[in-house]
Every structure is written in structure tokens, then in C-alpha cells.
Amino acid sequence: MNTTSTPPARRIRRLTPLIGTALVGTSLLALAGCADPDSASAGQGQGQAGSPAASSSAEAFNLSPEQDRFSSNVSAEAKALVPQEVNADGKLTVAVSPFAAPLALYATDNKTPVGNEVDIAYALAESLGLEAQIVPVAWADWPLGVESGKYEAVLSNVTVTEERKQKFDFASYRNDLLGFYAKSDSAIAEIKKAKDVAGLRVIVGSGTNQEKILLDWDAENKKNGLEAVEFQYYDDDSASTLAIQSGRADVYFGPNATGAYKAKADGKTKLVGLVDGGWPKKANIAVTTKKGNGLAEAAEAGLDHLIGNGVYAKILDRWGLETEAIPDSELNPPGLGS
Template structure:
């Protein structure tokens, strides 16, 4: 049975990459699980397991997928996977402040197990993973990496989640849905400057103004506390950012609710994928392993455990269409 190990020696400099793990989509409205899923209190607050003891269910080996693993990777029996543990529920340090836990870690461990390997999880600054993969230091990256056509020039991908952005409002708000541009007309929306979500919101705002609808009031905050205070005090109507972290926060404190999901590359679909070195053959093994996890139900359990079921994919795709070059 595959084992899970962790490489020590992470420097304090990694903390500066906290927001970059979100693949250039900052989350102005979100803060940073027992194996069967998070427990829910009477108040609707879910308790996620952030302890080092994750009690994961072992994934079964898929011989067909394991046979696709390149010899250069399987020879030491390990799969070295880079993660950036700075954004729950994707990846974050556990309560011992040294063990990475979260959805990306669980997917990496399960993928390694289904390929008959041991997951060697390496905490990595977001800015360092590309060079690490190219040099062979990391055999895969599971760190909320969005597939783009530019990245496909250097890396291969096996998708495992949809890239989703979420509109959230306070839990007692009368706002019930945000599906298209008219739904944000005249609203006060918190969004991250220079992000994909800001670009989408700007296009929606322009569409509204052309149609004679009220303009969006864009609000920008430097930290999550100020953003949360603005929303809860009624100074803002909505936040718009990466769904994963906002969903975790909403489940953890029940103070906000999801009212709309938008593809991260709107109007195009965007995929989150396991990232590997171009042409080394491992992406095909990763795709087969991920599809095995999807088929046997392990994948759904992992996403449910971390509150990410809304981002599930029906199957892993090898080098899916990426967002175009800007």
C-alpha cells in the first residue's frame, strides 16, 4: 500500500505567495475534514478537519493506470508532488503548522496510491513550481493551476476540477441569484484588482451601461477582514472571487451564501489540472488514475469533504482546451 510522506524544510519566504496559489485570481471575500466529510453544527457551520491526522481512506491501485507511469518516475516508488499550502480548502498547513492538508493534498495522495506510488508532498511557493517541474524536481503539481494555451507550451495537464468563480453575499441578503450581467447592475461588488474576476465584471458592467442599466460600484480591499466587514455591515452587496476559498469560508462561519457561479475563463470554460513536464508521459498516467478515482467514487468523497462538489468534473481530460494567450 502506498504511504504518505512529507519533505521538511519550508522557509518563511513562502508566506509571501499566499494569494498567488489562486492562479492569479485573488479572493477578496474569503479567509484562509473528518474523512467522511465535514460535520455540521445546528447553526449550519461545518467543522473541517485541519489536524495533521487526516484519517484518509486508502485508494485502490489501478493496474492499468499504474502501467502508464514512466519508468523514470516509478523507479523510486514515489510521486513527488508540489503544493502551495496557503489557501484552505485547497491546501493549508494543519494545526501543527507544518503538515499540508486540504483538497489538493488529498487528490495528490489518492492519485499516487491508485498509481501504486507513495505521495511525497512538497510545500512549494507558487512562483517556484514552473521551474521545479521543468527541472524534474517535482513530478507533478497540484496547486489550483489553471490550464492555459501558453502553459501548454511547457507542460502537460490532466484536469481534475472546474475553475469556478463565485458571487457571495451575506447569508440574510435578499439577493438570491447572479447569473448574468443584469444581475449585478447597480450592485456594490467587492473584487480583486487586476484579476480574472475583475475583467469579467468590467465586461458585464460595460454591457449593462450600453443597455441603459445602472453601473456596478467596484470596491477594492487590501485584506479579507476589511472585505468581510464591508459585506456584513451592508456597505457592499456582493463579493466576486475564486469559489473554492469563498465556499470554505461560507461553510465555516455560515455568514455568507453562494448566489452565483461563473466559469473562471468566462465566457470560456477553465480547467484546473495536475501539471507535469511536457512530453515525459506522466500526464497520461495521471489522467487514467484520476478517472479511476472518479469512477470508484473516491474523487467525489474528497471534493465533498472539502466542500468543493460544485467544481467536480465528470472525467479527467488530457491537455484540455486552455485559456487563450492574452
């Protein structure tokens, strides 16, 4: 996470919450700390996400405890790579943080973790010939849990960084993307580069990677004589949602997963642009394991098996994350901060 001071030249609106009902209980900023364990508990662990509002124009999500998950057959290659100490009890203990839809959240019974990360954890375990044992944890607690052996793997939107690679091994399973989302009937069609945000009113999280990117783009625009961005900061999801729907803001810029979930759940917003989470560098979300124990190699093979048999694509599509799919898993890919 990059904390950036506020330059005096840019236009800023710091707005307090408005009266309104959130379309989805998940905070718009819920995923903003995925690259920083010290800030993640403040961003990713803000509470349980509620059920999305139904809409005739959009698909509904199954948030019941009874999940009809996509299952996988065993990969002989991946199974052969599983370390003996993991194979011993026939289970793969996976830590997830059920506080950010659609990645992981509690089902309607308020105790069963569901979501994209949970589905991948179950399928990955099956590909390794193991039974998934899902353990809900606070996001900030996973590093110590993996190092101590309490958790064998973590699927919790963990971004690969060079600093983390000193302590953990990784097998990538999703692109870390940021998304621009506008009202579904907005005239804004595409945001790909700096000039596309000139003059727009953009909702962004303070102190996040996305704010840093927007600051860089805004500086480039002003250097080129283009209109400045109006930065808008809100205290909660209800206010942000109402700002977009009422026309007080033009776009929301933040973690694509959250935006995609809301767009699919209620049909009131649309994706108008994607940016790498580590812009200008690519950022990877990965299964996280204890360094040097060999489980990451097995996870990489297992994920490639899921990609090959189609289960991976079905899971991402189920949770509206098909735009974040990767063609194959990579062992310890280049991390941010290099």
C-alpha cells in the first residue's frame, strides 16, 4: 500500500456518508490493502458482507450454506508433488478471510465461508487428492499462521511482493486488477489511460495503490494541459453507491473484484476500464505457502490442472471474476516492490 500526501493543486471532495442503502454490504474499500499485511486488517476485515440485492437485470449469487461447487478429478502429477507432511492427514488446511465479497464471505447462516477463494480452495485440494479444511481467519493473522504451520495454505487475495517472497512461496491463480465502474447508463464507455480520466469525478480510497495511480495520471494530464480529476472520498459504501447513482460522481476506481460483484449482483453499474493492481507493473494474486516445503509446487500443478479441465474458469465465472483469469499458474512470479 502506498500512502501519498495530498498535493495542494488537485481538487478534492471529502464527503461524509449520505443517507442511502448499500446495494451490497461489502465495503468498496474492502480489498484496498491486499498488498500490505499491516493495512489489510483495516481494509479487508471490516465485517461480514451481506446478501446482494436482487435485480431482474442481473444475476443473483448463491450465498446459502449449501454450495453446489464445481469439483475436480485428481491430478496424478500434482498429487505426487504434495509434501509428505501435508499428505499425512489427507487434508489441506486453507486459511481464508471471509470479509470481502465475492472472494470470501460468510453465507446466510453467518458461519459458513463461501466465495471465489473458498471454491478454488476446495477444487485445488481435490486436484491434489486431499480434503479441504477451510479455516476463517483475520487477514492480518495469516502470515504468522503459515510460518508456524497452523495453516498449510492461504487463499485470501494475497498479492505477491518481493518482500513476502523472502518468507513464503507462491502459486498464482488470479490477476490483481483495479477497475473503473460507472453507472450502467453512463455515457462513459472506456477508460484505458490518463487522458480518459481528465475532468472526471472519481471515487477512490485514500492511501491506496489506486489513489497513487490516479494521482500519477492526474499529474500527467495537468502537465499536458488537460482538466484535473476531482477526487472524491467517502466513509462508507452506501455513500459511494448513492454518489454514483445520483450522478454526484462519475466513476468508482478500486479493486475490480468488489466492483465486478456489485455490477453482477444488481446491474446498476458497468465496467469501463481495467488497470493492473501494481501499475505500471503486473500484480499477481497467489496461493501462499510456507517457504521451501514444496507445497507451492504442488499447488502450481494443481491450479494448472484446474485451468486445463475447465473448473477454474467455471469458478471465476460463477463469482463474476472472469476478467481476472490467468492462462496458467506461475511459481513465485515477479512480485511488487522489485
